[in-house]
Amino acid sequence: MGKRRKAREIALQFLYELDLNTEDDPTARERDFWARHPLVADGRAFAEALVRGTKGNQSKIDQMIAQCAEHWDLDRMAVVDRNILRLAVYELLWGAEVPPKVAINEAIEIAKKFGTKESSRFINGVLDRIHRDLRPTV
Secondary structure, three states: OOHHHHHHHHHHHHHHHHHHOOOOOHHHHHHHHHHHOOOOHHHHHHHHHHHHHHHHOHHHHHHHHHHHOOOOOHHHOOHHHHHHHHHHHHHHHHOOOOOHHHHHHHHHHHHHHHOOOOHHHHHHHHHHHHHHHHOOOO
């Protein structure tokens, strides 16, 4: 597994933890989380940037997901799927160094590992629609 895939998986785990513990101070959780999930320096920096960017843009990201995930309320989505989508949408829209196909493919592969049988198809459909309909063209 590549360093970036590992960093994405760790970022997903942190986003999942933050999603379940919304009342906690993320800064306090961060120290404990990184103590339990060590990564090499560049991997950790990439994972931290993904988490910060995703959390910093979460309201915009959630609006896009809600708009493109027909008949699905974010609160009803599996926590894993919701956070894979958030992470991937962040990379699609703000990850200039990551080609859209890579961001989508990485999300699908992570969904196959952490989600249900249906997760990868669901995530692929939502991300494809966001990429096609909502992603600004350059």
